[in-house]
Amino acid sequence: MAGLLANLRNTVIVSFVLALIIIAGYFMHYGSADAIFWQAVFRWLHVLAGIMWIGLLYYFNFVQIPTMPKIPAELKPGVSKFIAPEALFWFRWAALVTWVMGIILAFDRGYLLQAITLGATEGFKVPQHSFIGLGMWLATIMFFNVWAFIWPAQKIALGLVEADADAKAAAARKAMLFSRTNTLLSIPMLVTMTMNQTIFG
The missing domain is CATH 1.20.5 (Single alpha-helices involved in coiled-coils or other helix-helix interfaces)
Known part of the structure; x- marks a missing residue:
């Protein structure tokens, strides 16, 4: 074993x-391998990838970022050259899989358009679609932040892309701020994802 x-x-x-x-x-x-069965499979994949994504988001914000200033200078390359790039690999791909599985799940359950419009297509009469739509938009903003801002900035900050010291410092701050934005959005996003399933089924 x-x-x-x-x-x-x-x-x-x-x-x-x-x-x-x-x-x-x-x-x-x-x-039967009908729509309900596949919804269960997609939900499992959505939650599995989501745990990886949000778990790493919290690792960065609750562990790595606050701890880095306390690490002696000679030890910091161990984090920036080995741990952070590996964590960012799983972080960004988990974000993509989570988002894609969420879209597939909403489509398969027949409420993708209603959720995207926050229930506007139904005159805001179905709160289930408004709430899950809110969660989907929060998750979409978070997913976009990962790929459009956090990962490109981290490539500069970690030295994966050539840049001078000032550019690296600016990129590190940018990555931190967008990562903190995702932390801020993650808790209300998780409220919609968990309570929606419990309250509305």
Whole structure:
């Protein structure tokens, strides 16, 4: 068992195999691969990627950013050259998968247009669509921030793109501010995602 757990790739493969066995069990008992079944699969993928995305967002904001000033100068390259680029890789791709799975889920459930318009297409008479639409817009802004602002700025700040010291400092501040913006938006976004499913089903 220790040999399996010592290798992350093998651990994740086994975890996915176990998940697929459980999904097969749901399929056997549900008896159909209809829209409801696929909604369940898409919701699982949406939540899985979302945990990775928001977990890394919180790691950056609650751990890495506040801790970096306390790290001795000779140790900082360990974070900026190795840990941060790897974390940013999973961060940005998890954001993309979360957003895509959310769009697919809303489309599959038949409320994508209603959510995008915050319920305007129904005269704002279906609060479920207004609330989930609000959450989807918050998540979309966060997703856009990751790819349009945070990642490009981090490439400069981490030295993955050539820049002078002033440009790196400005880029680091920009990345931090957009990351903090996403932290600010994440909590209300999660309210809409979790309460909507519980209150409206």
